[in-house]
Amino acid sequence: MDWKSILVLFAVMAAAALIGFYNGYQDTKEQQTAILPSVAAEEIML
Numbered sequence: 001m002d003w004k005s006i007l008v009l010f011a012v013m014a015a016a017a018l019i020g021f022y023n024g025y026q027d028t029k030e031q032q033t034a035i036l037p038s039v040a041a042e043e044i045m046l
Contacts (some may be wrong), residue, residue, distance in 0.1 A: 001009075
């Protein structure tokens with residue numbers, strides 16, 4: 001493999017890692033916002 005193929009492979013891997021990290025971050029953000037209202041509702045019921 002020449003250095004151009006290695007560079008392209010590295011760029012693709014970096015892009016995939018960034019996309020995976022961003023999707024994971026969005027998921028945790030949605031879970032946190034979903035947990036907060038349910039906790040507040042439980043406290044109001046008690």
